[in-house]
Structures are given as C-alpha cells and as structure tokens.
Amino acid sequence: MLNKSFEVVNQDYHNMGKVSSQIKKMLLQIGFDAKILRRIAVASYEAEINMVIHAYGGNILMNVDDEGLITLTFHDLGPGIPDLEKAMTPGWSTADEKARNLGFGAGMGLVNIKRVSDTFDIKTSPAGTILTLTFKGY
Amino acid sequence: MKVQDLKKISAFNFINLADEKKDVSGVFIGDLLSWVMANGDEGQIWITVQAHLNVVAVSLLKEFSCLLICDGAQCDEDFVLKCQQEEVNLIQTSLNAYECAKALAGLGL
Numbered sequence: 015m016l017n018k019s020f021e022v023v024n025q026d027y028h029n030m031g032k033v034s035s036q037i038k039k040m041l042l043q044i045g046f047d048a049k050i051l052r053r054i055a056v057a058s059y060e061a062e063i064n065m066v067i068h069a070y071g072g073n074i075l076m077n078v079d080d081e082g083l084i085t086l087t088f089h090d091l092g093p094g095i096p097d098l099e100k101a102m103t104p105g106w107s108t109a110d111e112k113a114r115n116l117g118f119g120a121g122m123g124l125v126n127i128k129r130v131s132d133t134f135d136i137k138t139s140p141a142g143t144i145l146t147l148t149f150k151g152y
Numbered sequence: 153m154k155v156q157d158l159k160k161i162s163a164f165n166f167i168n169l170a171d172e173k174k175d176v177s178g179v180f181i182g183d184l185l186s187w188v189m190a191n192g193d194e195g196q197i198w199i200t201v202q203a204h205l206n207v208v209a210v211s212l213l214k215e216f217s218c219l220l221i222c223d224g225a226q227c228d229e230d231f232v233l234k235c236q237q238e239e240v241n242l243i244q245t246s247l248n249a250y251e252c253a254k255a256l257a258g259l260g261l
Contacts, residue, residue, distance in 0.1 A: 119184075
C-alpha cells in the first residue's frame with residue numbers, strides 16, 4: 015500500500031523530529047486514528063533522536079500494508095549497543111553533556127518505544143542497529 | 153478553557169499566539185524530553201525551561217495546546233521563528249514552574 019524511506023543525519027540536532035512529524039502527517043492523511051498516531055509519534059521520535067545522538071544517522075523505512083499494519087524500521091550506521099539489557103533499563107543513558115543540556119538522556123527512549131509498540135524487535139552489532147516496530151493501524 | 157483565557161495571567165508574555173481558540177486540557181511540567189513524550193497528553197500546556205527547536209518538535213508530536221517557557225528562560229530568534237512556522241502557541245514568563253502551576257490552578261485548571 016505504501017513504502018517510504020527517510021534519511022536521518024548524524025548529529026543534526028536542528029532537524030530532530032522532522033521525520034517523525036512527516037510520518038505522522040502521512041499516516042494522518044491515510045486516515046489512521048489519532049490515538050494510534052500518538053503512539054507511533056512517541057516511538058518514531060525516540061528512535062529518530064537515538065539515531066541522531068547515539069548512532070551515525072541512517073534510514074527510517076515506513077511500510078503500510080493493505081491490512082493497515084504499519085511497520086517502521088530504523089536502520090542506523092553504528093556503533094551498535096554494547097549492552098542491550100542496560101539500554102533497556104529505565105533511567106540508563108549514555109547521552110553526553112550536550113544532549114543532556116537539551117533535555118535528552120532521560121534513559122527512557124527504548125523503554126518508551128517498547129511500551130507503545132505492538133511488536134518490538136532489535137538487532138545490534140558494531141555495524142549498526144536495526145529496530146523494527148509494528149503497529150496495528152485498525 | 154481556551155489558550156486565550158491564559159491572558160488573564162499578567163505575568164505571561166505571549167510571544168506567539170497561533171491559535172488562541174485551542175482547547176486546554178491540563179498542564180504538564182517537565183524538562184526531560186523523553187519523560188514528556190512518555191507522559192504528556194494532548195491539549196496540555198507544557199511548562200519547561202527548555203527553549204530550543206526540539207521542544208517545538210515534541211510539542212507538535214504530542215499536540216500540546218501551548219508551550220510555556222518559565223523561569224525567565226530566553227526564547228531566541230530561531231526558536232520563536234520555528235514556533236511561528238509550525239503554529240505553536242508560545243508564552244514566556246519570569247515565573248517559576250510552581251508559580252505558573254499556582255496561577256493556572258487559580259484559573260481552574
């Protein structure tokens with residue numbers, strides 16, 4: 015039904031959230047309910063800022079199938095998450111001072127993403143992290 | 153309550169009034185963006201000292217009714233411009249978060 019790819023640029027603090035806004039607008043135009051869009055917005059925003067702050071940027075793929083299943087795949091360019099268990103612990107963060115001064119680094123990113131997604135799959139290596147989320151749109 | 157009703161609080165400086173008819177559902181106070189993303193709700197006034205472009209993105213994604221920058225934190229030109237472009241209601245005040253909350257509670261929130 016719909017396939018779209020978005021680029022996320024490493025350390026581009028000025029445009030963080032831009033892709034998530036585009037995703038939300040596109041899904042709104044398709045006619046998805048506001049409630050599901052708010053969940054998707056939380057997940058995509060958190061994943062997008064992770065790509066900018068912690069990874070080296072990458073791509074976000076959005077797929078919407080005929081059954082209304084929305085799949086978001088966040089594919090960053092590394093350096094991977096050394097300890098996934100810690101990264102999934104509320105409050106644990108490796109954000110630097112610059113990011114913390116801007117209000118990032120609460121250590122809630124992945125926790126929030128998992129909470130609002132219908133399915134959550136993460137694969138990480140030094141070559142990059144692939145986070146795949148699905149949402150039942152209807 | 154509508155955003156326009158906040159004009160009754162004299163310490164609030166309206167920097168950008170994009171949609172004063174917007175409904176206000178409540179108040180959220182917080183400076184950690186992930187915390188705000190996780191716990192904020194549509195229609196709330198968001199009170200924060202953070203005044204930068206990412207705050208505008210969060211405000212839009214969460215569909216807040218208004219951004220309230222407290223504690224005299226400065227709103228620079230880029231930030232104000234972004235609020236204007238994205239039609240985000242923006243208020244700035246020298247009141248701290250507690251004083252803002254008290255004033256808003258006084259209006260019935």
